[in-house]
Amino acid sequence: MSAAGPDAHSGSEVVDAPQDAATKSAPDYAVPALEKALDILELLAEQRGGLGQLEIARATDRSASQIFRVLTTLERRGYLHRDRQSGLYTLTLRLFDLAHRQDPLRSLDAAALAPMRRLAEGTRQSCNLSVIDAGRVRVVAQVESPGDFGFRVRVGALFPLESTATGAVIAAYMPSDAAVPGSEGDAAASIRRDGFLVRADPLQPSITDVVFPILGRDGRALAALTVPYVATSLSELPSDRVRDAAAATAAEISANLGL
Incomplete structure (x- = not known):
């Protein structure tokens, strides 16, 4: 030093x-x-x-x-x-x-909401932050698109870990002994190699999920930042520009958390 x-x-x-x-x-x-x-x-x-x-x-x-x-x-x-x-x-x-006197979700909100608002404003797309909760994906923060359209996810909503892009990213960065489905295999290795996942949403037409992990010091995913990119003629930015903006936002959230 x-x-x-x-x-x-x-x-x-x-x-x-x-x-x-x-x-x-x-x-x-x-x-x-x-x-x-x-x-x-x-x-x-x-x-x-x-x-x-x-x-x-x-x-x-x-x-x-x-x-x-x-x-x-x-x-x-x-x-x-x-x-x-x-x-x-x-x-x-x-x-x-000391660490457990601080509500972790409150810390995530404080670190993430301002960068997420800037992401939504710059891309005209909504975004959300999710964590693993009892084996499922729970949305803990959400910022809506400032545009006339967007895909909104309710804070507190629960989704399956195995079938969502957000769950796949979080699982890919969990250790094998954590007994989390999807933490191993070619798909998880590909996510770790790329550092993100861009995948068409299997349930929502015209939506592509752009997901980046928020990693702790030990390499585990503490959370995941997701942009449910709405691909229409009204979209102001192509998906690759949104992906780059989401990457920068995930890095800013990690920095705000001291990671």
Whole structure:
């Protein structure tokens, strides 16, 4: 991880250091102590067992003295546990507790609705966001087309996982041990290779489903963004332009979720 300046050890920001043209366009607001804490949390999250102070220092490319106060603070705040006999640090359930205080659907809505509105406005097509719920596809967010026509899906609606394009995309990014139909096979492999699915809707004439996954850090699909593209003489954009816009929107939603 790059240092914020020549005195990165001290925790102070260096804002007047020379910068090239590319760097000037992206101001560096790094907080070194926070960077150390996040590096430690992310490192320990990947470990099955604990790590000692020297091991953590080596893995984060810092000295033991640099991380001592950070480790002490994280332990005091309840994010880390230090075994008194071995001296090894492990994560507590503090982060798990914080994550589960936040309604995941509320987080999805907050991250997705603004980008989805821009997608609907730019393509003149409706779009929706879906998750897996008890083995079926549930629509959790929907933005209608601002045009005079469009295909609307009710928020809360449930659809079969196996027979929908949205379900196929979510299933393709689920691990094989999750017992989700459609997570393996040539069709799932093709979706993972392309990163999306464009498929004619088998139930609705003149509709092509354009679906992109919203992926977590572990590669699983947390949700799927679907544009039920209505192909008529009134459509303002061809399906490939809508596909590109949906790809950008899915990437923006992922970024908003911190993924």
